[in-house]
Amino acid sequence: HVQLVESGGGSVQAGGSLRLSCARSGYRENCIGWFRQAPGKEREGLATIYPVDGSTRYAEFAKSRFTISQDNGGRTIYLQMTALTPEDSATYYCASAAACSAGRYGGIWKVGLAGAESSHTWGQGTQVTVS
Numbered sequence: 565h566v567q568l569v570e571s572g573g574g575s576v577q578a579g580g581s582l583r584l585s586c587a588r589s590g591y592r593e594n595c596i597g598w599f600r601q602a603p604g605k606e607r608e609g610l611a612t613i614y615p616v617d618g619s620t621r622y623a624e625f626a627k628s629r630f631t632i633s634q635d636n637g638g639r640t641i642y643l644q645m646t647a648l649t650p651e652d653s654a655t656y657y658c659a660s661a662a663a664c665s666a667g668r669y670g671g672i673w674k675v676g677l678a679g680a681e682s683s684h685t686w687g688q689g690t691q692v693t694v695s
C-alpha cells in the first residue's frame with residue numbers, strides 16, 4: 565500500500581518562494597512526480613525524480629524556477645518553487661508510479677508518470693495561492 569501526503573502549501577506574495585513536501589509511506593514506488601492543476605485547466609507535470617539514484621527531469625516551463633529533491637533515503641520528496649507568480653496558483657500534487665515518463669509533445673518537453681493511470685498513486689494535494 566502506497567501513501568503520499570503533501571504539505572507546505574499556502575498563500576505567498578508574487579516573487580516569493582515555497583517548498584512543498586511529499587511524505588511517502590508504505591511501499592515506495594520507483595518514480596515520484598510533482599504535478600499541479602489550476603481551476604479550469606488541465607493537470608500538468610512539473611518534475612519527476614527516481615529516488616534510488618536521484619535522477620530528475622523537469623517540464624520545460626518548470627526547470628528555471630522549480631527544483632525537485634529528496635531527503636536521505638527518499639522518505640520525503642520536496643518541490644522548491646521560486647519567483648512565484650499568480651499563474652502558479654493551483655493545487656499541487658505528488659504522485660508515484662513504477663516509472664516516470666518524459667517526452668516532447670507539440671514541441672514542448674513534458675514529464676509525467678508511465679503506465680496506466682489506475683496504477684498511479686496520488687496524494688490529496690496542497691493548495692498554493694500567489695497574489
